[in-house]
Amino acid sequence: DIQMTQSPSTVSAAVGDRVIITCRTSQTISKWLAWYQQKVGLAPKLLIYQASTLESGVPSRFSGSGSGTEFTLTITSLQPDDFATYYCQQFHSYQLTFGGGTKVEIK
Amino acid sequence: QVQLVQSGAEVKKPGSSVKVSCKASGGTFSNYNFNWVRQAPGRGLEWMGGILPMLNITNYGQKFQGRVTVIADESTSTAYMELSSLKSEDTAVYYCARGHDSGGYYFGYWGQGTLVTVSS
Numbered sequence: 001d002i003q004m005t006q007s008p009s010t011v012s013a014a015v016g017d018r019v020i021i022t023c024r025t026s027q028t029i030s031k032w033l034a035w036y037q038q039k040v041g042l043a044p045k046l047l048i049y050q051a052s053t054l055e056s057g058v059p060s061r062f063s064g065s066g067s068g069t070e071f072t073l074t075i076t077s078l079q080p081d082d083f084a085t086y087y088c089q090q091f092h093s094y095q096l097t098f099g100g101g102t103k104v105e106i107k
Numbered sequence: 108q109v110q111l112v113q114s115g116a117e118v119k120k121p122g123s124s125v126k127v128s129c130k131a132s133g134g135t136f137s138n139y140n141f142n143w144v145r146q147a148p149g150r151g152l153e154w155m156g157g158i159l160p161m162l163n164i165t166n167y168g169q170k171f172q173g174r175v176t177v178i179a180d181e182s183t184s185t186a187y188m189e190l191s192s193l194k195s196e197d198t199a200v201y202y203c204a205r206g207h208d209s210g211g212y213y214f215g216y217w218g219q220g221t222l223v224t225v226s227s
Contacts, residue, residue, distance in 0.1 A: 001168075001169055032211070032212075034213040034214075036152075036214075038152075043202055043204075043217035043218065043219065043220055044144075044152065044202075044214070044217060045217075046207070046213060046214060046215045049207060049209065049211065049213040049215075050209070050211065050213075055215060087151065087152055089152075089154075089213070089214075091211065091212035091213070094166040094212075095166065095168065095169070096142070096154040096157075096168070096212055097154060098144075098151060098152040098153065098154065099151075100151050101151045101152075
């Protein structure tokens with residue numbers, strides 16, 4: 001299985017801050033990576049797919065970049081609705097894995 | 108609009124099996140992969156396996172090989188996940204998730220989740 005290392009596990013930030021979350025994979029996956037946001041008690045919500053494509057309806061303050069083994073999710077100007085847990089997910093050779101998650105907390 | 112509606116919560120004994128359903132509406136059922144992702148209390152997301160109904164092809168996570176079965180009933184647009192030999196560590200919310208409109212294994216649509224509790 002491809003291992004995924006997501007960092008940081010927790011980030012404390014204020015409204016208006018820029019937040020960057022990193023996901024590293026143990027093997028190259030080209031651009032087969034997605035980012036999700038999950039709030040407590042709810043199913044995850046797709047934000048970014050194919051490493052950098054914004055899902056329809058997702059605010060443009062979310063962006064993704066990277067390819068190969070290193071990827072980032074950037075939230076510019078954090079909003080109150082953005083406090084949640086974020087997961088990366090890779091798809092390679094019909095095996096999927098999720099990162100361990102990053103909780104974005106209010107500073 | 109696509110909706111995935113899952114079956115209700117279950118309480119199971121260790122060693123037994125559980126079968127969770129996921130009924131899809133909107134979109135063409137056969138064209139998309141349907142997957143199962145679970146989340147233990149306070150933990151992260153874990154992919155278990157999935158199926159592409161059109162070709163009846165399944166893929167399973169290595170951790171669950173031999174213990175999980177995913178099937179799809181095209182006549183009712185319903186996907187099922189059966190997990191056997193249940194242990195207390197299988198207590199989790201189980202989600203079904205449909206593949207993205209682009210055709211990739213990204214999940215743009217999710218069910219509401221089904222809590223499975225394994226307890227003696």
